[in-house]
Amino acid sequence: MDLYSNFAVSTRSLIVIGSSVAINEALEFPLGFLYKKTLFVSHLKEEQPCHMASSPSVPKVSNQNLSEEFNTGDGFINTIPYEKCAVTTTPLLQETSSVSMATMQLYAILETVADRVEMHKNIGNQRENWNTLLLNSTNMMILTAATMAGVTATGHGVSVLGLKLGSILLFSGATATLVIMNKIQPSQLVEEQRKATKLFKQLGSQVQTLITVGSPSKEDVKGVMAKILVIDKAYPLALLGGVMLEKFPESLEHAVWWPRNESQKENINRKVEMGNGWTKELESEMREIVEVIKRKDSQDYERLGNKALKINKVLATSGTLLTGIAALASTFMGSSNIGPWAATVATITGALASAVNTFEHGGQVGMVFEMYRNNAGFFKYIQESIESTLDESDVKKREHGALFEMKVALQLGRSLSQLRNLAKKSTYSRIEGIPIDEFASNLF
Numbered sequence: 001m002d003l004y005s006n007f008a009v010s011t012r013s014l015i016v017i018g019s020s021v022a023i024n025e026a027l028e029f030p031l032g033f034l035y036k037k038t039l040f041v042s043h044l045k046e047e048q049p050c051h052m053a054s055s056p057s058v059p060k061v062s063n064q065n066l067s068e069e070f071n072t073g074d075g076f077i078n079t080i081p082y083e084k085c086a087v088t089t090t091p092l093l094q095e096t097s098s099v100s101m102a103t104m105q106l107y108a109i110l111e112t113v114a115d116r117v118e119m120h121k122n123i124g125n126q127r128e129n130w131n132t133l134l135l136n137s138t139n140m141m142i143l144t145a146a147t148m149a150g151v152t153a154t155g156h157g158v159s160v161l162g163l164k165l166g167s168i169l170l171f172s173g174a175t176a177t178l179v180i181m182n183k184i185q186p187s188q189l190v191e192e193q194r195k196a197t198k199l200f201k202q203l204g205s206q207v208q209t210l211i212t213v214g215s216p217s218k219e220d221v222k223g224v225m226a227k228i229l230v231i232d233k234a235y236p237l238a239l240l241g242g243v244m245l246e247k248f249p250e251s252l253e254h255a256v257w258w259p260r261n262e263s264q265k266e267n268i269n270r271k272v273e274m275g276n277g278w279t280k281e282l283e284s285e286m287r288e289i290v291e292v293i294k295r296k297d298s299q300d301y302e303r304l305g306n307k308a309l310k311i312n313k314v315l316a317t318s319g320t321l322l323t324g325i326a327a328l329a330s331t332f333m334g335s336s337n338i339g340p341w342a343a344t345v346a347t348i349t350g351a352l353a354s355a356v357n358t359f360e361h362g363g364q365v366g367m368v369f370e371m372y373r374n375n376a377g378f379f380k381y382i383q384e385s386i387e388s389t390l391d392e393s394d395v396k397k398r399e400h401g402a403l404f405e406m407k408v409a410l411q412l413g414r415s416l417s418q419l420r421n422l423a424k425k426s427t428y429s430r431i432e433g434i435p436i437d438e439f440a441s442n443l444f
Helices: 002-012 020-027 101-154 160-184 186-213 218-234 280-330 339-362 365-391 401-411 416-432
Strands: 066-071 077-082
Touching (some): 101 160, 101 186, 101 339, 160 186, 160 280, 186 218, 280 339, 280 365, 280 416, 365 401, 401 416
Antiparallel strands (some): 066 077
């Protein structure tokens, strides 16, 4: 007992000089529990650097000794020293000799494009649900109100007042719902989001190709950002604030989702030195393709789009008008003179309104109009891309001629030989003064 007591007394005044590793080793002593009672550690006389995994960028530890105190639960406070390593972090993207600032900006733009794709996809799904739910709900209200009006017309021991009020409320609610549906055209909104999703996916692929194959510049970054902003403007997400696209314009206006080239056209008879894959024959071929697009494809889709627009206007007006007439006729049900006739009118107009509503929104006439508008914009895009390329007098600044011809052929769903034959047919028909009987696009 004396040996252990003397040893315990001596250890209570023990001052350990060393690092935390030495303390841990001391605590592993069989009688180490005695040290925990009154263990005090002084400042280290000589600082030791913090050694981490072999990393040349980690600096030496600053000359600062820290300690941690904890309560043992019996009134004594133990102090255990530890060293804090100063670690510097580096950004995920940092400009180096091998990675330019333009490349890093394009990677940041890719993240934005991916976010846009997901955003337009989710909102498109939401608005597709709108179209289905609003269509079904409106038709159920119309048909229920028409049934009530029909039962009222029989007049065999029924509560006319209850059926009359129910019919008036349902027809009025259906009229208000139809006004909202015709204003926003949910099926057309869905097609807008589909197109925006497609364009952002296409833009993301172009940026990936630019990073992988080419050497991006600041002009490339500005061009990609301009494309993003133009697509945002062409297919807005908001429905309020006056930014929503007009669903019933005076006539079809093709969609524009690309930055417009405002450069002035030079004289077509200018002398241009050929090169970079461009020849006089290729330029003539591209001009003939533009003429075919103007005379056939663009005119045809503008004509079809205007027809779809007129049909949609008639259906939207008719559906709302019919439900309004049914609601008005329901107010006269139950009177002795015109009560049966009013109920008959309400029943017939309600049935017609349900049919018109189903044809308009179930048939997605608004989506058809938007599809024609996008197709007209697609042909305008090809036309302007060809014209802007040919207007560039310096062929070295143009895209390579063979690559450009291949892109135009694929966009129109043709092979290179088919594209050249189409240009020859266009030249022949223009010389002979007869209309060409073939469209430029084989896709739609």
